[in-house]
Amino acid sequence: MKKIIKHINIRNSVAFMMIGLTLTVSSCKKFTDLVPNNSFAEEEAFTTPDRVAQAVTGVYSAAQAGAYTDGTNRGYPFGAANTEQQDARGEDVIAVPSFYLITYETTNATNSPNGTAMWETLYALINRANVVIEGVQGAAAKNVITADLAKQYEGEARFLRALAHHELLIHFARPYGHTAGATHPGVPYRTLPVNTPERVTQNNNQGRNTVKDCYDKILEDLNYAESNLPPTYSSASLKITHATRGAAIAIKTRIYLHMNNWAKVVEEGNKIVSLTAPFKSTVGSYELASSPDAAFAQNYGTNESIFSIENNTNRNSGTNGAISTMYSKAPGRGLIAISPIIWNAPFWKANDLRRTLLANSDASSTVAARAYFSNKYRDPATFTDANPIIRYSEVLLNLAEALSRTNSLDLRALALLNAVRNRAITNVADQYTIANFATPNSLVQAILDERRIEFLAEGHRWGDIHRLATDATFTTGGIPAKVSFAGTTFASWNASTPYTGARSVVAIPYADYRFVWPIPLSETTNNPTLKAQQNPTW
Template identity: 45%
Template sequence: MKNTFAYTYNKSLKAAMAGLLVIGMSAASCSKFTELAPQNAMPPDITFSDSSNIEVAMNGVYNAAAIGSYEGSYTAGRGYPFGAASIEQGEMRGEDMVNLATFYDVTYRANISPTSANNVNMWVNLYALVNQANTFIEGVRNAAAKGIISAGKAAQLEGEARFLRALAHHEAVINFSRPYADGNGSQVGVPYRDMPVNTPEQIQAAMKVGRGTVAQDYTKILADLDFAEANLPATPKVNAIARAGKGAAIAIKMRVKQHMGDWPGVITEGAKLGTDKAADFSSPVNGYKLLPSPDEAFVKFDNNGESIFSIAHTAATNPGNNAALAYMLGPADIGGRSLVAISPVLYNAEFWVNDDLRRSLLTIKQLSGTTKFVYTYKYRDFVNKSDWAPIIRYAEVLLNAAEAYARTGNNAQAFLLLNAVRNRSLPADSKSRFTVPPADLVLAVLNERRIEFLAEGRRWPDIHRLALDPKYSTGGIPAKVLLSDLKADGSDYNITTRPKVEPSLVSFEYKSFKFLWPLPATEISSNPTLRDAQNPGY
């Protein structure tokens, strides 16, 4: 009898060796990976027998994070798990952007099923990335044992792979599991897979890995990030923003501890990156700092001092328009597809002040057609499709620390950090600048996040972690504006009159099964350990 678990597990988790070198060299001719040893994969004994091959293989792991596969094909990438698809779905699960087409309609309406492409491909590609990372870790450990590379080099490369493994598992948790705040991490988590799955024996071992708890996932995520911090250089020598360094590991640890509600932990990690200063915030690690203009990190997406870690995209490695951020998020009259607009509910919000430079520099209004709405202008390479996907910037480090300080009673430091980000986007003579802390400093920080990280996929993670917050929760999946709620001439977008647009798409309470995505039907049917572990309601 055919081992259906091997088939599915291999298909969903295993672009490993084929991806390591084939993708690393930008060859996008990979077939569906349903065999244990894909014909176009370079065998591990060759890949890890030469130091230069190992470096190329590391590039392949990063590329898997950027493009992934769609329906098993690497020639039709959609930007799973950390490209365009990830960012769009992070926004489409929230309410600050409006879905205008069918591309992510099921995500926007929370009509996900165990067979719908959006969530299935996210799961498939997250675990394909995990398996590439695990295969790479095993390979570099063996290479170091044989003297092919030094122990120090192996530890650095393993640190990069474990960073990506942690990033992938955390993304899985916030989409497929309840937040840490629900029962202090006692809710069911996701399988934390830390072994490669490339042989029948490894598949049998992997079959025994269950979902565990959210707390167990976070323990392992932090362990991977601690290892990465200890072994990664402060300044990556190659592609500094697109390769994980010590600062990236620390910054993601801040994010993870934020999701756990570990505010002292956020403060401790942030201090390593300079958030405990009284002014002129910059990181002792690699010198990260806010850039003078809020658009600079996007204009110079591949070489700037604010981006701590991004996923690189190029014309060569992006196999189609559907994985391109500008194409998917931009307006049609300048080369995009007008698929996703900024919601007028956010655009007209009182807390987004009129003279904020992020309006003029990072949004753009479509002037023609039937969707004359406001769109993001963070991604603008419509020709080469080369915009990098931002994962974490120094602005987030500052705001993460600001929230932590505010929640632990140090309003003075929280106010300094909030103003550093907010005032960067306001003219020097702006009357909108805070001169005294707002009455609700935490709310001010959360509102600032909605503006600063708009169209970067950070809205759903905030909704998820705050779901049970007694004061700042949305209560679940918030109500959303539909295309039919908007006037085609774009008059709903007006910061003078700030018209109220009532969302007609209903909200879903936190307790609704729709708050979580279901595990793919193929995973449930093929994996005996997960057969009875589907999220309730599906």
């Protein structure tokens, strides 16, 4: 009897491959795929080149929209939710009641929807990637597709598998530097599809790999992707929304930064960043846009965008999850505001163009302003803003940080920092020279400060808090204290005066068990191994 693969059940991370018109979850609510197609029997899914291509598209579909715990599309894991949840874990935004308060105030439980949905949809994505990897290998063996095309498709799937495992690590595990050799518990690194009863059993008993083992496997996947992905695609949108050689290298600079492996950040960064300004890339033709808002004004249409997740009018996270409606003032819902902690920070110059081009207040002719909101995502009506996973500016700042950590005051590091910063700081007197820095650490601090400004509302702050938590010089000490929206007035936002108001959402020390999320109850109920390996105290 043929087994028709039409459903993906994300409960317990036991997810079966779906290549079909709808992605159906246990609640029976449905939403359409990016590319609608027919449902195939599993053994037929990789029998023609077209079906193989559709299967690969399905992996991107799973990255854009798994299902929230109520079965709806809220952009989990990478359509929007990774950005929203990571930002809400940090102090540079404010959760405007009520969507993100659990994340913002770190009042998680083992059955909290935010953590549960991230875990389940990330592993659903991983499983779909694993099904495709196995499927394209079989298709190549049967001469359905060429060996080279099979390797490209596998590279795309392994790129997304690596991205998903890293997202799991920064939420559910302590950072790489927590123990010598990173021997502490990471997450289960899953490389086999769960598509037989035997594999279901194996999945439901798999334990946690060490953090080191997870990072080694992430790099193995990304190295394979780099070796087998094309440098670009002919379609303008595909070269941003599908994995490329440059995207694999770019993500590796991020991974090595989390490992504190500065030499490898430099090695990878040098593959796609020229030695001198204006720092154009020979791989993927990446370059900074002349204006700090161009990558957002043109959605994903500039050479600054390296990899983004597509949202479109037919498949998006809607009013309850879309990145535009969450971050934007009316007609968006404005549920994530910019915090006065970062808005008033002395290192963020009052004349920085990002204050006017990429942020605005919610004042109108009839309503007084209550806060400042991001203006990076500009389609709160039809929710088509792409979710930027990595931009070229991040690669430049990753490389700048690594250079400044390994050398004396490094002129190339300064030039990389200035390349990003000076397109927003046009007053020459406010632009950095080497004389502004007395020590290498002061340059590192400037780079870290720049990251907070440049990537505000892009979901990067938690990643930096996480990786720096064990840094002897630059640690935040844990989760910083935050501002409660109820305790602010519009006067709280003042670019000329550091914020001195109340931070009533108290800081959480790194040693506190709440620094990491618990493995969800939906997983530990069915996996006795992970139940015994739950993060302490949860």
